[in-house]
Amino acid sequence: MGLFKSILNRFRGNDIDWDDLEETLISGDLGIRLTTEIVDRLRDRKGKLDAESVVEACRTEIKAILGDTPLPLPPPGPPGKPTVILVAGVNGVGKTTSVAKLAAFLKSQGHGVVIAAADTFRAAAIEQLTVWAERIDVPIVTTQYQGDPSAVCFDAHQKAIATGAAYLICDTAGRLHTRHNLMEELRKIRRTLAKQDESAPHERWIVVDATTGSNAVSQTREFQSALDLNGVIVTKLDGSGKGGSVVAIRHELGVPTRFIGTGETAADFKPFVPAEFVETLL
Ligand SMILES: Nc1nc2c(ncn2[C@@H]2O[C@H](COP(=O)(O)OP(=O)(O)O)[C@@H](O)[C@H]2O)c(=O)[nH]1
Ligand SMILES: [Mg+2]
Known part of the structure; x- marks a missing residue:
């Protein structure tokens, strides 16, 4: 199951448990450093968070890290310089x-x-x-x-x-x-x-x-x-x-x-x- 779906399943209709969220992100292989950063940033947010807004926030963080545009392919070398x-x-x-x-x-x-x-x-x-x-x-x-x-x-x-x-x-x-x-x-x-x-x-x-x-x-x-x-x-x-x-x-x-x-x-x-x-x- 995908990371975002796991978050939704876990928290839909419930309060966000920060330890639980941390665990979910780590089990999605995001690593401790990134997980901690994301969770800290979410905790600083004002207002009540629901599962959907947590997913949206994670998605935004991850997109910012990966960038929006694919990198160009390495350009082909000219003859004699592959x-x-x-x-x-x-x-x-x-x-x-x-x-x-x-x-x-x-x-x-x-x-x-x-x-x-x-x-x-x-x-x-x-x-x-x-x-x-x-x-x-x-x-x-x-x-x-x-x-x-x-x-x-x-x-x-x-x-x-x-x-x-x-x-x-x-x-x-x-x-x-x-x-x-x-x-x-x-x-x-x-x-x-x-x-x-x-x-x-x-x-x-x-x-x-x-x-x-x-x-x-x-x-x-x-x-x-x-x-x-x-x-x-x-x-x-x-x-x-x-x-x-x-x-x-x-x-x-x-x-x-x-x-x-x-x-x-x-x-x-x-x-x-x-x-x-x-x-x-x-
Ligand atoms: N399912 C799946 N198997 C893969 C993929 N890439 C490689 N494999 C398989 O993983 C095994 C090891 O691949 P190999 O290229 O020999 O790994 P190497 O030791 O790093 O050279 C082989 O059985 C591959 O067919 C992939 O994207 N998906
Ligand atoms: Mg090999």
């Missing part, structure tokens, strides 16, 4: 699937796309992206299992430059031997991509799973320090997750959501539209 999108995140959140979906989306807009299979830590990951590449008919650059992820990204960048592709999208591992190694590897990939174009990777996006709740915020915080993130892809919004974590991520860390995933096929993917998200998903 826009590079580096995709990171912990294991199982949907990185590889999202890389393929994003490639299919950009291709459907008429752009040339190359993808890089830089999760060399799991043999299955290379195979998984290769299958996707065939399915969506997009060129892919791979290396052998346990090969150097930075080298794959470098080679793929070279290929994207040479073929005049507008975008390069790099899939990465969600797990190495330690989290420290993973962050170091991501930093290295970032430096390597800057070798052929100092402005690359232009986009550094984290993938978060809507069903993991507030973990998504702590994951973003961790990857933020290695990658200076400028985008989020939120996946599995077709599942039990309410997606409130993307509001908390924007509010607490300033990183905007760019795309949403709502299923396992390439079609279950579209740009994030704040108004639509607030009205239908939250």
Whole structure:
């Protein structure tokens, strides 16, 4: 059930219990900081509040955080200077699937796309992206299992430059031997991509799973320090997750959501539209 509906169900016809409201907002994954801010602001209001006016106030707060207009897509790079999108995140959140979906989306807009299979830590990951590449008919650059992820990204960048592709999208591992190694590897990939174009990777996006709740915020915080993130892809919004974590991520860390995933096929993917998200998903 959506966040706003939960609030209505809980408080319709009753007085607003502030602790209860706090609990409801936290269970909608808005995070403690944002929840406290919203509740404090509501408590300061004069006059009696009913369930409807609480929902309206929450909606207004959330809209103010997310903004009204969707962010433009990252512009396609001119031939020889592809826009590079580096995709990171912990294991199982949907990185590889999202890389393929994003490639299919950009291709459907008429752009040339190359993808890089830089999760060399799991043999299955290379195979998984290769299958996707065939399915969506997009060129892919791979290396052998346990090969150097930075080298794959470098080679793929070279290929994207040479073929005049507008975008390069790099899939990465969600797990190495330690989290420290993973962050170091991501930093290295970032430096390597800057070798052929100092402005690359232009986009550094984290993938978060809507069903993991507030973990998504702590994951973003961790990857933020290695990658200076400028985008989020939120996946599995077709599942039990309410997606409130993307509001908390924007509010607490300033990183905007760019795309949403709502299923396992390439079609279950579209740009994030704040108004639509607030009205239908939250
Ligand atoms: N229901 C649903 N499943 C998804 C979505 N995105 C990815 N998945 C599934 O989540 C699982 C892990 O995805 P994968 O791309 O391998 O994650 P990675 O480890 O981050 O690369 C796969 O079974 C995907 O099909 C989504 O938006 N909705
Ligand atoms: Mg993967």
